[in-house]
Amino acid sequence: xxxxxxxxxxxxxxDLILLNALFIICCLPVVTIGAxxxxxxxxxxxxxRQGDGYVFKRFFASFKENLKQATILWFLALGILSVLAADVxxxxxxxxxxxxxxxxxxxxxxxxxxxxxxxxxxxxxxxRGSVFDIIRYxxxxxxxxxxxxxxxxxxxxxxxxxxxxSAGMNLIMLFVGFATVTYIKSFFIYRVMMxxxxxRYDDFIKDAEYTEEEHDIF
Numbered sequence: 396x397x398x399x400x401x402x403x404x405x406x407x408x409x410d411l412i413l414l415n416a417l418f419i420i421c422c423l424p425v426v427t428i429g430a431x432x433x434x435x436x437x438x439x440x441x442x443x444r445q446g447d448g449y450v451f452k453r454f455f456a457s458f459k460e461n462l463k464q465a466t467i468l469w470f471l472a473l474g475i476l477s478v479l480a481a482d483v484x485x486x487x488x489x490x491x492x493x494x495x496x497x498x499x500x501x502x503x504x505x506x507x508x509x510x511x512x513x514x515x516x517x518x519x520x521x522x523r524g525s526v527f528d529i530i531r532y533x534x535x536x537x538x539x540x541x542x543x544x545x546x547x548x549x550x551x552x553x554x555x556x557x558x559x560x561s562a563g564m565n566l567i568m569l570f571v572g573f574a575t576v577t578y579i580k581s582f583f584i585y586r587v588m589m590x591x592x593x594x595r596y597d598d599f600i601k602d603a604e605y606t607e608e609e610h611d612i613f
Contacts, residue, residue: 397593406447408571411532413450414438414509415574421458428518429469434458434491437520440588460521467526468519469547510537517584521592540587547580 414435421431435456438450483505486498512531522532537544554576557564564572 406532410442410447410450411571411574411578414454415569417451417454418573421567426466426469427458427462429465429472430458430462432469432516432577433461433465433520435577436517436581436584437461437580439574440517440521440585441576443581448494457520464526464529465519467514468515468529471526472515475508476505476512479508494593510544510548513544513551513580514584514587515535517581517588521588536587543583543587544581550576550580 418431418435421434422428427561434454434457438453441453443450444538450595479501482502483498486494489498495500511530511534514536516531519529519531522529524532554564554568556567568576
């Protein structure tokens with residue numbers, strides 16, 4: 396009975412509810428949002444590779460290990476995206492032909508940065524390296540695996556639109572949604588990362604130091 400599809404579904408649902416709760420609680424200080432996102436991706440990617448369970452232990456092992464770098468990346472990403480958003484808004488308000496050109500350019504730059512952000516915290520969860528290295532890995536994956544990136548964009552846009560349009564979806568996000576979205580995304584992120592991470596089965600340790608010399612993704 397424990398191996399039945401019904402029991403597996405409810406076990407997975409319970410794990411996602413717990414993971415979602417841990418994520419929201421750890422986001423409350425705001426400065427720890429980056430570490431919370433990283434830990435949530437870590438738990439989901441590990442569950443795809445090794446199976447469910449140990450949510451609490453896996454989450455806080457990753458949270459503690461990546462807290463410093465995740466916080467730096469979180470504020471760096473927040474700062475860059477804020478500046479780019481302000482730049483897009485500034486040119487949008489102008490009425491000249493030059494302003495229209497600059498609006499398109501600024502919007503393209505902002506979208507390019509946002510695409511890299513899709514892989515930023517998953518890379519931190521599973522790869523070793525400096526802050527600069529993690530950004531470089533994320534950019535390499537984002538543009539080296541464009542079909543997967545487009546799927547991630549579609550998933551993100553779909554859930555964002557649903558939350559804007561539906562109050563019920565907002566409640567689902569608070570209950571289980573954040574963990575579920577990252578779980579769905581993790582299937583595609585894992586398909587990218589499996590080309591660069593050795594298939595070994597020890598928990599709570601980052602798998603590999605990704606290097607472009609060893610793994611040419613282009």
